[in-house]
Amino acid sequence: MLQAALVSFFPFLMIYSAFSDLVSMTIPNKVSLALIAGFVLFAWWTGxxxxxxxxxxxxFAAVLVASIALFAFGHIGGGDAKLAAATVLWLGWDHALSYLFIASLIGAALTLVMMRLRGNIIPGSVEKVEWIARLYRADSGIPYGIALGAAAIVIYPQTRWMEPVFNLALPGM
Incomplete structure (x- = not known):
């Protein structure tokens, strides 16, 4: 049961936050709170x-302070700030820089795609779908939760959380 929870809990919340940011331009506080509570539970559960x-x-505290400063200057959204801090809480010092670097790369690519998209006329077939229409608007932000979630999923298999899973899957190795 621990292995199944470790494989699904964190990735599910990362995917949820990415899709939430895509369709609503918000990352609910409940995602960051669930990550924090889950970290405490899994830290205890795994010893x-x-x-x-x-x-x-x-x-967590260092990233939260830095990301709140970025939010205060209007560089990132508040949900992004909280999600980044809650995510590095799980990843730890060994993986935080890799995570932030990969999130930056994915975020840059996402920004370029969004800029290209916003240079086009919105197709009539999707202009009535509010969240898609928002993606075409130049005054709308970038759903950076996509980059944060994707980077976390890339890094997560390398973390200590996957050791019990890999030990179960590969006995004797």
């Missing part, structure tokens, strides 16, 4: 030592 647990929280 994470106290020192590692504290270092994960220190990283």
């Amino acid at each position: 994470m030592d106290l020192e590692t647990f504290v270092w994960h929280w220190a990283l």
Whole structure:
């Protein structure tokens, strides 16, 4: 049961946040809160030592402060700030820089795609679908939760959370 929960909980929330940002330009607070609560539960469940647990929280605090500053200057959305902090809480110091780098690359590609999309006339067949029409508007932001979620899913299999899964799947190795 632990293995199934580890394989599904974090990735599900990352996919949910990406789709939520795509269709509504918001990442609900409940996603970040679920990630935080899930981290505490899974840290206990997998026997994470106290020192590692504290270092994960220190990283969370650092990213939260930095991302709130970016939000204050209008560079990212509030949901993005909270999601990034809650995500690195799970990934830890070993994977945080890789995560942020990959999220930046995906975010840059997403921005270029959105700029290209916004240079086109919206097709009549989708102009009545509000969330698609919003993607075409130049005054709308970039759903950066897509980049944050995708980068997290890329990095997650390399984290300590997958050790119990891989140990079960590959006995004797």
